[in-house]
Amino acid sequence: MERRFYVLRAVNGKESKVKECLESEIRKNSNLRDCILQVIVPTERVVRNIRGKNYRKERAFLPGYVVIEAVLKSEVVHFIKSINFVSGFLGGNRPVPLRPVEVSRILGQVDEMQNRTEEFDVNYNVGETVKITFGPFTGFYGEIEEVHPDKKRLKVMVKIFGRKSPLELGYLQVEKE
Structure with a gap:
């Protein structure tokens, strides 16, 4: 056999x-x-x-x-x-x-x-608030400006020193608020 x-x-x-x-x-x-x-x-x-x-x-x-x-x-x-x-x-x-x-x-x-x-299995939407959990900006909160699901990346606007600055972050670097 x-x-x-x-x-x-x-x-x-x-x-x-x-x-x-x-x-x-x-x-x-x-x-x-x-x-x-x-x-x-x-x-x-x-x-x-x-x-x-x-x-x-x-x-x-x-x-x-x-x-x-x-x-x-x-x-x-x-x-x-x-x-x-x-x-x-x-x-x-x-x-x-x-x-x-x-x-x-x-x-x-x-x-x-x-x-x-x-x-x-995460759905991020423009306008949502997220907390940064990894990297130099850990603990900061920001608003999602762009979502790139194909790259698993987000463009998040974070307020640093009173000014809004854009950050490009991976899905695992943030969590929904």
């Missing part, structure tokens, strides 16, 4: 638990070590702004799915289906392997997500 990539359906939010359980069992059982070669949970880094604070978080890129590289024998399929939070394979009772094109696309996206800078 040859090794192929398969997709497991998991409970949303429990993908990493499924991966931990599989890897734990693989370490204990040498038969599984020969059959299950890789367990992948595609994730991406995001930054969320909640009440003016920026929070970094990793979230599942494909929520509810875990990708495994395995040689599927009937006992391996039975073992995988018996793991907590796994509802089965994509494809129903008979697991359907991913095509090579799909595998390369998923693995390419996983690599891209690892190398990519953080994605921002």
Whole structure:
């Protein structure tokens, strides 16, 4: 039998638990070590702004799915289906392997997500007041004049020595007031 990539359906939010359980069992059982070669949970880094604070978080890129590289024998399929939070394979009772094109696309996206800078889930608008949290002007307040979402930058007018001065700041250097 040859090794192929398969997709497991998991409970949303429990993908990493499924991966931990599989890897734990693989370490204990040498038969599984020969059959299950890789367990992948595609994730991406995001930054969320909640009440003016920026929070970094990793979230599942494909929520509810875990990708495994395995040689599927009937006992391996039975073992995988018996793991907590796994509802089965994509494809129903008979697991359907991913095509090579799909595998390369998923693995390419996983690599891209690892190398990519953080994605921002923050909406800044012109006219909003922000507090500078990083850099030489930490603690100053300013009003947003321009928003450049493609560059993840803001132009903020800050009052320094009684005069308004423009500053170009990154999204992570400010928080909403």
